[in-house]
Amino acid sequence: MNVRAALAFGTPLREGIELIRQQGLGALVVLGYDRHDGKLFEGGHATDEPVTDEAIRRAALNDGATVLSPSLDRIARERTFLRPQAIVPAGAGGTRHLTAARCAAQTGRPVVAVSEERQAVTLYRGTERYLLLTALGLRAVIDDVMNALRAIHVQDAIVGDQARQGRLDEARGLLREVDGHLVELGAAGRIITSECATIASTLGLAWAPSDVAPFPIHTEKATTKIP
Numbered sequence: 001m002n003v004r005a006a007l008a009f010g011t012p013l014r015e016g017i018e019l020i021r022q023q024g025l026g027a028l029v030v031l032g033y034d035r036h037d038g039k040l041f042e043g044g045h046a047t048d049e050p051v052t053d054e055a056i057r058r059a060a061l062n063d064g065a066t067v068l069s070p071s072l073d074r075i076a077r078e079r080t081f082l083r084p085q086a087i088v089p090a091g092a093g094g095t096r097h098l099t100a101a102r103c104a105a106q107t108g109r110p111v112v113a114v115s116e117e118r119q120a121v122t123l124y125r126g127t128e129r130y131l132l133l134t135a136l137g138l139r140a141v142i143d144d145v146m147n148a149l150r151a152i153h154v155q156d157a158i159v160g161d162q163a164r165q166g167r168l169d170e171a172r173g174l175l176r177e178v179d180g181h182l183v184e185l186g187a188a189g190r191i192i193t194s195e196c197a198t199i200a201s202t203l204g205l206a207w208a209p210s211d212v213a214p215f216p217i218h219t220e221k222a223t224t225k226i227p
């Protein structure tokens with residue numbers, strides 16, 4: 001699953017999560033499950049509702065977790081209590097966030113926790129976690145990367161051969177970094193994507209928007225031990 005594409009702005013899932021953040025609600029959303037995860041869920045009820053921004057927001061009004069279908073386009077369960085067994089060290093937040101970290105570590109499936117208290121959205125994936133920025137925050141990060149890339153582009157003609165190699169390596173890194181951000185920004189990132197392609201081709205670098213969409217991940221030092 002390309003989780004950054006699944007959580008791109010403009011998708012019903014991300015728009016629903018952003019509604020939850022904006023309205024100061026909290027949520028726990030499991031992005032897909034399979035039948036082996038059955039023991040993970042307790043209580044709640046099965047539904048088969050399409051994922052819309054409003055359905056995701058509405059589900060967050062209840063206690064417990066929202067579980068999405070494997071294809072992420074249906075809400076499979078609501079108001080579900082999660083009881084993961086994996087042991088991970090307590091990080092930021094209380095039980096909601098610890099549960100999200102433990103579920104992700106146990107199942108390998110991404111889990112999103114929206115903090116009611118901090119209005120922060122955290123994606124847990126495996127033993128890693130990533131802070132999902134607001135659209136404005138993500139744009140600011142992209143602007144910083146693009147400014148650095150544009151500076152290399154503009155100065156390319158005037159740097160000597162020796163310095164050039166280092167600058168090209170830097171440009172490669174910046175292109176790799178911005179790639180994932182642009183996938184997450186969604187349709188609003190298309191113009192910048194073509195600017196990146198132009199800069200890359202002028203600099204003689206092979207670059208195309210990737211499907212891999214890397215995350216700048218803050219790795220948790222988590223064990224995935226199950227007692």
Ligand SMILES: Nc1ncnc2c1ncn2[C@@H]1O[C@H](COP(=O)(O)OP(=O)(O)OP(=O)(O)O)[C@@H](O)[C@H]1O
Pocket residue numbers: 026027028062063064065080081082083093094095096097098099114115116117118
């Ligand atoms: N194991 C769990 N399964 C499902 N939902 C849970 C579980 N643990 C916590 N929650 C949900 O998280 C809510 C908030 O719990 P808590 O305040 O302890 O978490 P938190 O991580 O501090 O979150 P926040 O930052 O939003 O306050 C609970 O009311 C419940 O809806």
